[in-house]
Amino acid sequence: MKHLLRAGLLLAGALYLCGQAKPAKNFPATAVKPSVEQTLMQMERDWGTAEIKKDYAAVERILADDWVGVDYSGNVVDKAQAIEDLKSGTSTLTSEELGAMTVRVFGNTAVVTGSDTENSTDRGKDSSGRYVWTDVFVFRNGRWQAVASQSTKAQ
Secondary structure, three states, X not given: OHHHXXXXXXXXXXXXXXXXXXXXXXOOOOOOOOOHHHHHHHHHHHHHHHHHHOXXXXXXXXXXXXXXXXXXXXXXXEHHHHHHHXXXXXXXXXXXXXXXXXEEEEOOEEEEEEEEEEEEEEOOEEOOEEEEEEEEEEEEOOEEEEEEEEEEEOO
């Protein structure tokens, strides 16, 4: 009899809890907030797409004001110079295929390492090829932004 009563109480409790866990209106029951890793990998994809489409506003949102990058030639570039190079056509990206990415999160800082194969030009020369890179992101003011980048052309 105890087992039957306990089972009945458990069933009643489960039914009660199921009734309480209704999804909010207009919010799909299967929707899940993306993880930090998913968010940063999407930002990497968005970054390349923005450069291809010449969506400078999107690139400006992704890069923090204090962003600094080291390109495949060892040149150090700040955000203002990178945006100017995109706008002037000094650097162009016409296609990009991203390889696997790894995201490591350390509190409000994350490091993304990956590779891509791209068609691009830099300072009037073909710079197409395969690259490996590292981007550092920081979560501040309620959003992730890139603060440092380094790229190496793979041989």
